[in-house]
Amino acid sequence: RINGERLWASLMELAKIGATPKGGVKRLALTDLDRQGRDLVVGWAREAGLSVTVDQIGNVFMRREGSNPELPPIVTGSHIDTQPTGGKFDGNYGVLAGLEVVRTLNDSNIVTEAPIEVAFWTNEEGSRFVPVMMGSGVFCGAFSLETAYAAKDTEGKSVRDELERIGYLGDQVPGQHPIGAYFETHIEQGPVLEDADKVIGVVPAVMGLSWYDCVVTGMEAHAGPTPMGLRKDALQVSTRIMQEVVKIANKYPPYGRGTVGMVQLFPNSRNVIPGEVKFSIDLRNVNDELLNTMHEEMLAFIEMTRVESGLAITIERVSYYPPCPFHPDCVSAVRNATAKLGYSTMDVVSGAGHDAIYAARLAPSGMIFVPCKDGISHNEIEDAKSDHLEAGCNVLLLAMLERAKL
Amino acid sequence: RINGERLWASLMELAKIGATPKGGVKRLALTDLDRQGRDLVVGWAREAGLSVTVDQIGNVFMRREGSNPELPPIVTGSHIDTQPTGGKFDGNYGVLAGLEVVRTLNDSNIVTEAPIEVAFWTNEEGSRFVPVMMGSGVFCGAFSLETAYAAKDTEGKSVRDELERIGYLGDQVPGQHPIGAYFETHIEQGPVLEDADKVIGVVPAVMGLSWYDCVVTGMEAHAGPTPMGLRKDALQVSTRIMQEVVKIANKYPPYGRGTVGMVQLFPNSRNVIPGEVKFSIDLRNVNDELLNTMHEEMLAFIEMTRVESGLAITIERVSYYPPCPFHPDCVSAVRNATAKLGYSTMDVVSGAGHDAIYAARLAPSGMIFVPCKDGISHNEIEDAKSDHLEAGCNVLLLAMLERAKL
Numbered sequence: 188r189i190n191g192e193r194l195w196a197s198l199m200e201l202a203k204i205g206a207t208p209k210g211g212v213k214r215l216a217l218t219d220l221d222r223q224g225r226d227l228v229v230g231w232a233r234e235a236g237l238s239v240t241v242d243q244i245g246n247v248f249m250r251r252e253g254s255n256p257e258l259p260p261i262v263t264g265s266h267i268d269t270q271p272t273g274g275k276f277d278g279n280y281g282v283l284a285g286l287e288v289v290r291t292l293n294d295s296n297i298v299t300e301a302p303i304e305v306a307f308w309t310n311e312e313g314s315r316f317v318p319v320m321m322g323s324g325v326f327c328g329a330f331s332l333e334t335a336y337a338a339k340d341t342e343g344k345s346v347r348d349e350l351e352r353i354g355y356l357g358d359q360v361p362g363q364h365p366i367g368a369y370f371e372t373h374i375e376q377g378p379v380l381e382d383a384d385k386v387i388g389v390v391p392a393v394m395g396l397s398w399y400d401c402v403v404t405g406m407e408a409h410a411g412p413t414p415m416g417l418r419k420d421a422l423q424v425s426t427r428i429m430q431e432v433v434k435i436a437n438k439y440p441p442y443g444r445g446t447v448g449m450v451q452l453f454p455n456s457r458n459v460i461p462g463e464v465k466f467s468i469d470l471r472n473v474n475d476e477l478l479n480t481m482h483e484e485m486l487a488f489i490e491m492t493r494v495e496s497g498l499a500i501t502i503e504r505v506s507y508y509p510p511c512p513f514h515p516d517c518v519s520a521v522r523n524a525t526a527k528l529g530y531s532t533m534d535v536v537s538g539a540g541h542d543a544i545y546a547a548r549l550a551p552s553g554m555i556f557v558p559c560k561d562g563i564s565h566n567e568i569e570d571a572k573s574d575h576l577e578a579g580c581n582v583l584l585l586a587m588l589e590r591a592k593l
Numbered sequence: 594r595i596n597g598e599r600l601w602a603s604l605m606e607l608a609k610i611g612a613t614p615k616g617g618v619k620r621l622a623l624t625d626l627d628r629q630g631r632d633l634v635v636g637w638a639r640e641a642g643l644s645v646t647v648d649q650i651g652n653v654f655m656r657r658e659g660s661n662p663e664l665p666p667i668v669t670g671s672h673i674d675t676q677p678t679g680g681k682f683d684g685n686y687g688v689l690a691g692l693e694v695v696r697t698l699n700d701s702n703i704v705t706e707a708p709i710e711v712a713f714w715t716n717e718e719g720s721r722f723v724p725v726m727m728g729s730g731v732f733c734g735a736f737s738l739e740t741a742y743a744a745k746d747t748e749g750k751s752v753r754d755e756l757e758r759i760g761y762l763g764d765q766v767p768g769q770h771p772i773g774a775y776f777e778t779h780i781e782q783g784p785v786l787e788d789a790d791k792v793i794g795v796v797p798a799v800m801g802l803s804w805y806d807c808v809v810t811g812m813e814a815h816a817g818p819t820p821m822g823l824r825k826d827a828l829q830v831s832t833r834i835m836q837e838v839v840k841i842a843n844k845y846p847p848y849g850r851g852t853v854g855m856v857q858l859f860p861n862s863r864n865v866i867p868g869e870v871k872f873s874i875d876l877r878n879v880n881d882e883l884l885n886t887m888h889e890e891m892l893a894f895i896e897m898t899r900v901e902s903g904l905a906i907t908i909e910r911v912s913y914y915p916p917c918p919f920h921p922d923c924v925s926a927v928r929n930a931t932a933k934l935g936y937s938t939m940d941v942v943s944g945a946g947h948d949a950i951y952a953a954r955l956a957p958s959g960m961i962f963v964p965c966k967d968g969i970s971h972n973e974i975e976d977a978k979s980d981h982l983e984a985g986c987n988v989l990l991l992a993m994l995e996r997a998k999l
């Protein structure tokens with residue numbers, strides 16, 4: 188069993204770096220605070236006797252040797268960068284749970300056959316630099332190192348320069364680092380576990396997602412003198428599409444998701460009929476065929492609305508991640524560990540993307556979820572119970588041991 | 594008959610002050626550019642032999658004496674401040690049409706019984722300082738001089754200081770200036786005249802308007818991990834109200850208007866379910882009872898939506914102007930003049946507020962509309978035909994003469 192108090196103490200210690208007045212953390216990727224966070228975690232790793240490798244995109248691997256140096260390591264990890272108004276647990280928990288596993292193995296002088304590694308991936312959040320999940324994305328070849336290096340923040344600072352500046356521009360070629368299996372513990376970032384009063388979420392898969400930008404163009408005009416019949420009100424036409432996004436998602440329970448999260452009006456003035464409305468659409472499903480059906484239904488509805496309204500409507504897909512089923516062996520390792528420990532449990536499909544979906548392209552992977560308060564994440568009030576974090580870490584320990592062998 | 598070319602030349606000369614690259618004008622109230630515009634118009638007035646009075650809110654009255662000094666003046670006017678991306682005609686036309694009337698009377702050595710005055714009112718647009726129609730509002734006692742003086746722009750500069758700085762803080766107590774009757778020519782700012790191919794709009798009334806701020810509060814949450822059934826999506830609930838605003842307006846043709854022009858989401862992020870949506874509602878009708886019916890129907894729908902959705906919804910009325918019917922004598926003066934001149938004509942209820950609604954609280958008032966291109970105003974591409982502007986000015990001349998007597 189892992190030491191829950193030690194895990195909690197490490198989480199609170201790391202959360203001091205970039206702590207915000209409202210109890211959250213602001214530690215954006217590749218800032219001075221990120222360097223401080225990285226240095227703290229790497230320091231703890233060295234104290235625990237781990238060797239440290241950094242790759243060219245700044246991913247860090249902290250290694251505990253096994254008895255058989257021929258075997259690839261069993262890896263766990265996540266990220267320690269945060270949202271601008273992020274919490275203490277998102278990502279950080281996954282990294283420190285890995286460290287706690289290592290500390291526990293050290294305490295009991297356990298030698299595994301395969302090496303054990305704890306990783307943290309660069310810029311998972313994507314708040315300062317896009318694309319999101321940058322380190323794991325480069326690692327698995329989803330996009331190139333050059334693409335990632337060229338990404339700039341709003342002040343024009345590049346990923347490459349910032350990696351160099353904070354001392355985390357490593358030598359190792361991303362992806363050359365072998366991985367035998369990958370596990371990631373994470374707060375659920377949703378309300379399902381809490382709602383069902385379960386402690387451990389076994390994650391069979393991560394939903395696929397499609398992101399779109401939709402622009403409806405009407406004609407801006409004065410709200411008073413323009414009769415209703417002569418209007419081209421871009422907002423009114425947009426609201427029909429916004430409602431349909433949710434209707435489509437509701438047609439495909441339990442894993443259909445449809446969200447309009449971002450809306451911009453032009454000119455956005457109280458007495459002007461909106462001439463243009465730009466909004467985002469986020470569709471998700473764990474089944475790629477259903478996700479595609481949702482996609483087709485949405486395009487058909489938009490085309491119908493375009494014809495009926497006579498307004499110009501454009502829709503552009505700006506991102507697409509296919510659903511990512513995790514490896515049956517890793518999923519069952521998590522399931523077995525949970526059963527052995529006697530925690531209440533259920534399967535929870537991850538609705539959010541994680542570094543694990545990129546790791547899964549290279550090695551058998553799996554995830555472990557624990558509840559977070561009110562399902563809230565990406566928020567300074569993000570919270571999780573020490574007991575639940577401890578339980579998730581115990582499951583991680585046993586699942587990794589099943590794969591790494593004693 | 595007035596001189597259409599001279600009117601056009603004056604409009605183009607004034608439009609040079611604050612001219613924008615796209616052919617519009619940016620001449621915000623009480624800026625240096627407003628001073629230049631005021632000085633130009635006042636200079637022209639003095640050249641035409643008019644005496645000039647400025648009141649304590651910076652309203653300017655330019656007077657041509659009549660044969661009977663006992664009679665109150667017949668006044669025409671409008672405003673010369675513009676929107677940040679305004680056009681050449683909104684307001685400016687009404688002031689320079691008045692000046693052209695005076696110049697025409699001078700050319701023909703016509704002596705009227707009552708004096709003739711041309712006025713321009715301070716800060717009609719309300720872009721830099723709220724409330725809108727400030728000069729005419731203070732003049733008629735709708736709000737106090739102190740309220741207007743205290744209004745500040747985004748840089749913290751006050752109306753009083755800016756009036757003093759540009760040299761237009763006059764002595765006269767607002768409202769002490771007598772008015773026998775008031776006429777205002779204006780571009781329609783809507784598409785009705787152009788759509789019906791008419792030259793002159795006789796304006797029987799200005800619509801009443803109610804402005805509201807509506808706030809729907811749900812719960813922000815991650816768009817992926819949050820199942821559809823556990824969401825409190827503030828945008829989805831808002832779209833129902835946004836659609837109802839238009840449905841209600843459509844129930845009361847031809848003068849019902851319903852517009853949602855301004856929408857703000859929090860946090861406004863692609864993968865976050867909106868936790869709060871704030872939006873404006875603009876309801877108008879020329880009939881106050883119907884406007885009130887629309888108001889009641891909207892409140893009832895919002896209450897129903899609040900109960901049905903379980904989300905918190907607040908609605909606050911932030912402005913209300915009752916409908917303003919113009920004086921039968923002034924409306925018929927405009928109608929007679931139009932008939933005498935043989936212009937094609939129709940009645941057009943003004944959907945937008947104008948200084949004339951405040952003048953109408955003190956004296957018989959009326960308005961004359963001319964078409965503007967595509968009904969567009971408050972836009973740099975605002976445009977109007979020289980012929981139409983000339984026609985409106987001819988109508989103004991005859992209508993004023995009917996009231997001022999020869």
Ligand SMILES: NC(=O)NCCC(=O)O
Binds near residue numbers: 538539541864
């Ligand atoms: N975990 C997370 O927020 N990933 C970002 C992409 C997504 O919206 O799923």
Ligand SMILES: NC(=O)NCCC(=O)O
Binds near residue numbers: 411458725944946947
């Ligand atoms: N003419 C004008 O735009 N007035 C402002 C108030 C309104 O929206 O009617």
